[in-house]
Amino acid sequence: MRALMPTPLVYRRYGGSLQVDLSSFEALVEAIHIPETQWMATACPVDGLQCDPRFLSFMDADKNGRIRVAEVRDAVKHTAKLLQSRKGADARSEVLELDALSPEGAKLKAAALRILGVLKATDTARISLEQVRASDPVLRTAGINGDGIVAPEFLPEKVRGLASRIIAAFPEVKNRAGQAGIDSATLQRFRDARTALLAHTGQKAAVFVWGEQSLARAQRIREVKPLLDAYFLQCRLVAAQPEAASSLKLAAGRVEGVLGDTAALEKAATSLPIAPADPAGVLTWSKLYRGPAFETLEAFRKDVAAPVAGDAEKLTDAAWRDLSAKADAVLAWQATFDASPVKGMLDELPSVADADLEAIEAASKADLALKEELDAVTELERLILYQRWLLTFANNFVSMPDLYHAQKRALFERGTLILGGRKYTLAVLAQPRAPHAALTSQGTTCILYVNVTPKDGGPGYEVAVPVTRGRSANLEVGKRGIFHDVDGKEFDATVTQVIRQPVSLWEAMTMPFQRIGAFISSKVESFATAGDKVFESKLEQSYVQTTALATTATTAPPPAPAAAPAQTGGAAGIVAAGGIAFAAVGSALAFIVGQVKSLTLVDVISAAISIAAIVMLPAGLFGWLKLRKRNLALLLEGSGWALNDRLKLTSELASLVTRKPGLPKGARVDSTDPLRSTVQGLDTDEEEERTSLGKKLLVALVIALAVLWQVRVPIVRYACGHGWLGAESCSALLPSEAPAATPAPASPPPPAAP
Structure with missing residues (x-):
């Protein structure tokens, strides 16, 4: 316990x-x-x-x-x-x-x-x-490595050369310093290999029965072994079954079939024996067929068989088996010798002192200790x-x-982002971005994904940055800023993705209007684009029709006069369509103006407030719930963290994570606009500027008067109701409505002329 x-x-x-x-x-x-x-x-x-x-x-x-x-x-x-x-x-x-x-x-x-x-x-x-x-x-x-592997330069000078040759003879081993060296295991392998090689070389005289030429002759015997083994096997077959001799020859039909075909003829000759099979098991060199192996066998007879067997005319089966066995022994001895790792040290092996080997081993054990x-x-x-x-x-x-500390950095923080006039102090590594964004998009926090690249163009990385204050409307993909890592190094920063969520309550309440405005703008743009296309197509159609009529008029006689058909295209059609559209728009405006005239100013203001409340209050409530649910846990979990609790984004933490630094202490604001004085000092066309300004003021005044005229009645009534105007002024401005006069009956139309 x-x-x-x-x-x-x-x-x-x-x-x-x-x-x-x-x-x-x-x-x-x-x-x-x-x-x-x-x-x-x-x-x-x-x-x-x-x-x-x-x-x-x-x-x-x-x-x-x-x-x-x-x-x-x-x-x-x-x-x-x-x-x-x-x-x-x-x-x-x-x-x-x-x-x-x-x-x-x-x-x-x-x-x-x-x-x-x-x-x-x-x-x-x-x-x-x-x-x-x-x-x-x-x-x-x-x-000093402690691994028992000693480099030659750290051994006694007397044994450095020997150690270097031993190291070269075996697979390289390196110590902790990365140096090739020798250890006790390598030294024991050398001892074993030395003993085996010395014992093996002692058997050389008994195996190399042909002296210095033993290896060369053994290799020549190995070269012709398949041919001679096959021949003496055929001899045994013929001895047991003489009628098999005819089967070892080419059939006449096969020979006739390959005549004229060199490749096929050569292939057929290869299947023949090297000589007629002798039941006695004797190869008579003079009876060799002149097949593909003839030259090789003839050279073997002169260089090997005749000198070794002592018979230049024939080779018996027993003599061949004796040659083959001796050759195999020579080649086996040579293979064992070649496989020895210390064969290159053969000359010095007998003279290697055990004391030198013990000195090397002592150094290895001392390092291992x-x-x-x-x-x-x-x-x-x-x-x-x-x-x-x-x-x-x-x-x-x-x-x-x-x-939660302003002067400290958490270990998972990467640095500070400066973007759009604000300072974002929290940034975590977000690599790869796709799964990180898939997780953070399930939350209610606005997240920026920013690509951070060194100024020298080297490889960069991506970070996820929470936006906790201000507005997210001006944060778009491609927006650039700078990034300071925790070591104070400056990098270029580019926004690559935005997980857009409301950042403040006001933004949550106004976001529906932003979406409505964006929707209307997109629809107006689409309507304008469609109208441009229709107008262009009408112009093109009118141009084609006009060109066709002009061509017909120049090539054909004038037709008989007839009643003018109704025009459905051309310039007249466009004018007619424009008139209808203008009339429709005018009717709509007249209806709207008529409805507005029937409303008082209080009604207009009340309606506007009601509409705003209907839209903003639910959006504000929903946004408030979203803001209360914001936390930074998803930000870290997307980077691979396993968290037990939410990192709730309180207002204090939001102010800590996203800041808009104020002016330095003691600074003052100079409201003078230097651009105005600069422009006034330039040589510009002041008259044109004044004329342009006058036109703008005149247009604005006309619009204002028109609006005031439309709402004059509610305004006057409101002023009279509050006693701002006298009774006479109210009577003059709001005269009583006279009853509508009864219209006179319409006079009958005059009779038609006979």
């Missing part, structure tokens, strides 16, 4: 999430025992975290590219076991005080002292991460990295307070 906690854990609320406070390493040691459900994250990817890559490599124990709860717990326990003082871990220091090591860290302390000695450091009470990493090349350069100590150097680096980064990592995994 685990001991009671010396100090109780403290939980704090950050943006609505209850998170354990990890202000010290002692608190972290206790916090790793809380249930996993109370951790903010249960897994995260290694990619995208802004910390030492070597630290992440140590944390990712199974090397699967992800860090999980069990791996975090093991790292904390490992660090707590080796550190009896946690001051360095609390300070997140890269310098390890050797007195802070517990008794379990004695090996690490010995390794630290050795490193400090190699580096000739004056302060031996502490060691830094930089010193540990600087010691690695120094130790490697000194030939340092393995445990040098492995402790790696563990020392691990411990210093854990002391420096473990508490920081836990505050971005077990808890996430750094996300």
